[in-house]
Amino acid sequence: xxxxxxxxxxxxxxxxxKGPDEFWRKRRIFRLTAHFIGRKRNCYSLAIRGAxxxxxxxxxxxxxxKKDMKDLWLQRVSAGSEEHGVPFPxxxxxxxxxxxxxxxxxxxxxATWEPRTFKALxxxxxxxxxxxxxxxxxxxxxxxxxxxxxxxxxxxxxxxDDETKK
Amino acid sequence: MALTLVRICTRSLIKPIRSSIVCNPKIFPxxxxxxxxxxxxASLFPSTSGQxxxxxxxxxxxxxxxxxxxxxxxxxxxxxxxxxxxxxEGRLFAVIHVAGKQFxxxxxxxxxxxxxxxxxPGNEIEFEKVLAVGAKDFSLIGRPVLPLGLVxxxxxxxxxxxxxxxxxxxxxxxxxxRRINFIRSEHTMVRINEIKIKGEVGAIxxxxxxxxxxx
Numbered sequence: 001x002x003x004x005x006x007x008x009x010x011x012x013x014x015x016x017x018k019g020p021d022e023f024w025r026k027r028r029i030f031r032l033t034a035h036f037i038g039r040k041r042n043c044y045s046l047a048i049r050g051a052x053x054x055x056x057x058x059x060x061x062x063x064x065x066k067k068d069m070k071d072l073w074l075q076r077v078s079a080g081s082e083e084h085g086v087p088f089p090x091x092x093x094x095x096x097x098x099x100x101x102x103x104x105x106x107x108x109x110x111a112t113w114e115p116r117t118f119k120a121l122x123x124x125x126x127x128x129x130x131x132x133x134x135x136x137x138x139x140x141x142x143x144x145x146x147x148x149x150x151x152x153x154x155x156x157x158x159x160x161d162d163e164t165k166k
Numbered sequence: 167m168a169l170t171l172v173r174i175c176t177r178s179l180i181k182p183i184r185s186s187i188v189c190n191p192k193i194f195p196x197x198x199x200x201x202x203x204x205x206x207x208a209s210l211f212p213s214t215s216g217q218x219x220x221x222x223x224x225x226x227x228x229x230x231x232x233x234x235x236x237x238x239x240x241x242x243x244x245x246x247x248x249x250x251x252x253x254x255e256g257r258l259f260a261v262i263h264v265a266g267k268q269f270x271x272x273x274x275x276x277x278x279x280x281x282x283x284x285x286x287p288g289n290e291i292e293f294e295k296v297l298a299v300g301a302k303d304f305s306l307i308g309r310p311v312l313p314l315g316l317v318x319x320x321x322x323x324x325x326x327x328x329x330x331x332x333x334x335x336x337x338x339x340x341x342x343x344r345r346i347n348f349i350r351s352e353h354t355m356v357r358i359n360e361i362k363i364k365g366e367v368g369a370i371x372x373x374x375x376x377x378x379x380x381x
Contacts, residue, residue: 052335052337055333055335055337055346056335056336056337058332058333058335059333059334059335059336062332098309099309099310100307100308100309100310101297101310102261102268102297102298103267103268105267105268106261106268106269106270106297106298109270110261110270110298113270114259114270114300114305116300116305117298117300117305117307120305120307121307124307148235148238148239148242150232150235150236150239
């Protein structure tokens with residue numbers, strides 16, 4: 001390697017003596033704080049505090065984001081179901097008891113983009129609530145009349161071996 | 167005293183008094199419920215012997231309602247099947263379950279599957295866990311999945327990549343503890359090629375699990 005100045009030679013080889021050069025070590029931190037405001041941006045002693053804090057936030061934030069998304073989905077689904085006169089707990093319980101295992105995320109997407117499918121789901125849950133006699137289900141008013149369950153939400157269909165062979 | 171007695175007696179008629187002290191004539195002969203009960207019975211339950219009484223004959227109700235419902239359900243299913251036959255169902259969406267997560271997809275979508283997932287680029291995949299399918303005029307909802315062979319959702323693995331670098335940084339203040347790790351998780355991009363309803367809706371031979379066992 002060719003070094004044009006003595007200073008560069010020293011900076012390149014000083015790692016072997018006492019770790020990475022101070023200049024480059026600080027540069028690493030300053031790269032993280034380049035978008036900060038005030039003295040946190042350019043004063044090293046303040047910048048490194050800010051950088052540490054920011055990295056900690058980033059680590060925790062990845063978990064918090066998942067939690068926040070769950071809250072958001074919940075809010076969207078409950079808002080959507082209340083639009084059809086069904087409180088969220090009734091929807092949740094009704095769907096789970098009818099073995100409809102759509103996740104909160106899916107339900108929120110259906111509530112947003114597929115309103116007719118979502119309405120059908122709320123009506124299904126309501127009917128299941130009436131059939132199973134959920135607590136105070138009658139306070140919701142007249143249950144939907146267009147849902148025909150024929151007792152199939154409660155009855156389990158088992159086929160015998162002979163029937164499966166056919 | 168008379169008032170009290172009547173109160174006790176009425177209670178004893180409605181539900182048995184649990185306390186033996188109140189009822190026991192040996193301890194409180196003047197408060198004996200048994201004695202007074204016969205006296206008050208007539209006033210509480212007037213006898214029906216004098217009135218004319220026409221019994222209602224028991225009759226078997228015909229199952230009109232369930233017949234009507236069955237007809238309605240059959241008609242609806244027939245309409246759905248007809249629409250599928252004529253290819254008038256429109257663009258479909260499906261809810262599929264892949265690698266522990268649910269995705270609402272339609273054809274030509276690209277979904278990103280996070281974490282390690284075995285399929286390689288170029289692999290064609292048929293998704294079998296279809297939780298729901300929606301069309302223009304009807305939705306099919308599985309309990310929890312739709313019968314196998316009713317709906318085909320096909321996709322192709324387009325790309326495998328790593329995510330951006332995530333910094334995992336732990337710092338405990340004043341305890342000389344600091345850790346930094348850099349993570350890149352795997353991402354798999356899958357293009358959804360087609361969603362199609364192949365089977366007949368409401369056909370019993372496609373009952374869930376039956377065909378799966380045959381394999």
